[in-house]
Amino acid sequence: MRLRLISCEIFFREMCALIARSPHTIDVEFLPKGLHDVGTAEMHARLQAAIDRIDNTPYDAILLGYGLCNNGIVGLTSRERQLVVPRAHDCITLFMGNASRYMDYFETHPGVYFTTTGWIERGGADGELSQLALGKQLGFLQTYEEMVARYGEDNARYLQEELGNLTRHYRQFTFIEMGIEPDGSFEERTRQDAAGRGWTFEKVQGDLGLLRRLLDGQWDETEFLIVPPGFQIVAKYDEGIIAAEPAG
Amino acid sequence: MSLFEEMQQAIIDGKAPVVKELTQKALSEGIKPADIFPKAIVPAMDEVGRRMRDCEFFIPEVLIAARAARAATDILRPLLVGDAAARPAGTVVCCTVKGDLHDIGKNIVAMMLESAGFRIIDLGADVSAEKIVDAVRAHDANLVAMSALLTTTMVNMKSVIEALAAAGLREKVKVMVGGAPVTESWARSIGADGYGKDAPAAVDLARSLAAA
Numbered sequence: 336m337r338l339r340l341i342s343c344e345i346f347f348r349e350m351c352a353l354i355a356r357s358p359h360t361i362d363v364e365f366l367p368k369g370l371h372d373v374g375t376a377e378m379h380a381r382l383q384a385a386i387d388r389i390d391n392t393p394y395d396a397i398l399l400g401y402g403l404c405n406n407g408i409v410g411l412t413s414r415e416r417q418l419v420v421p422r423a424h425d426c427i428t429l430f431m432g433n434a435s436r437y438m439d440y441f442e443t444h445p446g447v448y449f450t451t452t453g454w455i456e457r458g459g460a461d462g463e464l465s466q467l468a469l470g471k472q473l474g475f476l477q478t479y480e481e482m483v484a485r486y487g488e489d490n491a492r493y494l495q496e497e498l499g500n501l502t503r504h505y506r507q508f509t510f511i512e513m514g515i516e517p518d519g520s521f522e523e524r525t526r527q528d529a530a531g532r533g534w535t536f537e538k539v540q541g542d543l544g545l546l547r548r549l550l551d552g553q554w555d556e557t558e559f560l561i562v563p564p565g566f567q568i569v570a571k572y573d574e575g576i577i578a579a580e581p582a583g
Numbered sequence: 584m585s586l587f588e589e590m591q592q593a594i595i596d597g598k599a600p601v602v603k604e605l606t607q608k609a610l611s612e613g614i615k616p617a618d619i620f621p622k623a624i625v626p627a628m629d630e631v632g633r634r635m636r637d638c639e640f641f642i643p644e645v646l647i648a649a650r651a652a653r654a655a656t657d658i659l660r661p662l663l664v665g666d667a668a669a670r671p672a673g674t675v676v677c678c679t680v681k682g683d684l685h686d687i688g689k690n691i692v693a694m695m696l697e698s699a700g701f702r703i704i705d706l707g708a709d710v711s712a713e714k715i716v717d718a719v720r721a722h723d724a725n726l727v728a729m730s731a732l733l734t735t736t737m738v739n740m741k742s743v744i745e746a747l748a749a750a751g752l753r754e755k756v757k758v759m760v761g762g763a764p765v766t767e768s769w770a771r772s773i774g775a776d777g778y779g780k781d782a783p784a785a786v787d788l789a790r791s792l793a794a795a
Contacts, residue, residue: 375763403734405764424735441735445709446684482643490597490647497646497687504684504708572738572769 336360336552337393339416341385342400344368345426345453349546350400352515357550362392368457371404378407386413396561398549402426403576412567412582420560420568421549422576430511432542433558434576440539446506448534450525451541452516507534513541586612587622590655594627595634597647599654606655616662620700624652628698632783642691645782649694656697671702673793676718677728678710679762680739685732688762692728692785699786701726701793712739712746719752726789728779730762737764741773757792761785 336359342350344365354361364385370378386397397416401408402423411418423429427449428437441447482491508529510522522538529536545558554561560577562568567582584592586609593601609619631648634640640648677693679686686708697703704722706714715727727747731737740760747753757776760769761784770778776792779785 405734406766424733438735442682445682477643486597486643486647489599490643490650493650494643494646497690498642504686570734570764572734572772576734 336395338362338396338398338550338552339389339392339394340364340398340400340550341366341382342398343370343404343426343453344457345451346400346429346546347457348452348515349430349513349543350550353543353547353550359550359552361398361550362394368453370407375406375409378404379410382408382411386411386418389416396552400429400546400549402428403570406570408568408577409570410567412562413564415564417564418560418562418568419549419554420562420577421545422558422560423545424576427511429545430513430541431539432544436542440509444507444509444537446504447509447537448505448507449509449511450521450528451511451513452521455521455524505534507537509537509539511539511541513543515543586614587619590619590623591627591630594624594648594651594655595630597644597651599647599651602651603654603658606658610658610662616659617666619655619659624655624698625700628652628695628786632695632786635781636783642687645691645695649691649698652698653694672700673726673789674702674704674722674724675726675728675789676704676706676715676722676724676756678706678715678730679708680729680731680736680743681709681711682739683731683733683736683762684708685762686730688732688782689728689730691782692730692761692779695782695786696728696789699790701789712743715743716746716750716752719747719756720750725756726792727756727758728785728789729758729760731760731765732763734764737762737769740765740775744774757795759785759788759792 338359338361340361340363342365345368347365366385370381394416397413397418399418399420402425404425421429423434428434430451431437479491479495482494508525510525526536560579562579565582566579569578569580571578590602590605593605631640631645635645675696677689679689693703693705704718704724706718729740729743744758747756759777759779760775761779765778767778777788779788
């Protein structure tokens with residue numbers, strides 16, 4: 336098959352490793368990890384634009400390297416081609432290899448922040464995207480000095496307390512090792528970050544299986560949603576997570 | 584500018600120490616504590632809500648205004664105990680749902696509801712359905728306001744509504760939901776009574792639900 340992959344750059348190393356070994360011919364466009372921070376409407380618009388700008392190469396399917404991602408993929412549609420989308424809330428399912436393993440871990444490990452190579456080395460919202468980031472729009476991302484100038488010292492101290500640390504309830508870094516890391520440096524960096532914040536550290540083994548099946552064309556419907564041409568993605572909030580319905 | 588107008592302006596400007604001072608001044612001038620709510624605090628916070636809706640105010644401005652309003656309510660609350668004229672607009676149990684640790688939005692909604700005259704039972708973040716049921720019962724609440732920031736945790740809102748029903752409390756309380764991934768249709772699908780897309784909308788919703 337000839338496939339087109341549109342993927343979040345958080346999977347850069349994983350996707351490249353899997354594309355190299357896929358039986359299919361896969362073209363790929365990576366989109367910035369910062370789309371995670373710009374809100375549902377903007378993320379949707381950027382992803383839809385990536386679908387719409389695909390040329391007339393006879394692709395058999397468009398693969399999305401995304402989870403539901405805070406509803407950022409809801410409404411995506413292609414007129415001519417089928418979309419294949421993993422049934423996942425977010426990228427952690429794709430790193431862990433299946434949704435139930437992620438949910439089990441999520442429920443038994445409150446306050447965990449996950450890291451992977453892509454999380455560590457790929458940018459947050461930078462450049463043009465940083466201006467669109469919700470935190471910026473909502474006024475979160477000001478320095479203490481800016482807040483003092485704007486709201487006075489007393490208020491700035493209060494705001495620092497309320498907004499300064501968005502991860503104040505988190506208490507652990509979990510590094511997901513995918514087996515594609517060049518060395519131990521990414522793990523080490525996560526260990527250091529954990530120590531710096533006084534958080535615990537854990538390493539879990541990731542599983543490339545789900546991403547591999549996406550790229551290899553093994554699209555079992557329990558794991559993947561196939562969106563026929565002219566249909567769009569909708570969120571379901573049940574076991575299936577997402578579904579397809581006729582585009583309006 | 585009247586004293587009430589001065590208080591309103593100080594709340595809107597987020598000047599907590601000024602609000603505190605003016606509240607004490609009002610009381611020393613013989614103004615009834617129960618009058619300060621509808622004449623100063625509520626209109627000021629309604630204006631803050633309007634500015635937020637119109638994108639003139641962002642989260643920091645809203646937070647410091649709510650904090651300034653709290654400087655007044657902290658003084659007034661103890662004076663209002665047992666005052667029939669100052670019955671709270673309703674009692675709201677609020678929290679983020681089980682598994683969800685993101686509470687900034689919930690905190691803002693709680694503060695805005697408080698300054699709109701609601702009694703707030705804030706259970707914090709990552710709260711189980713059982714705790715919510717217990718709190719509704721213990722505080723005789725008529726509203727539950729819960730939020731989730733993740734699609735993984737918003738499903739837990741449904742469990743809360745089911746737990747309220749199982750405890751025989753569903754008829755007694757209105758349930759409102761909010762948070763980034765939450766939508767009107769999700770609220771309807773789980774049987775919630777309303778969805779607030781932001782803090783000012785949550786205040787409007789709480790008012791209409793409490794009046795219903």
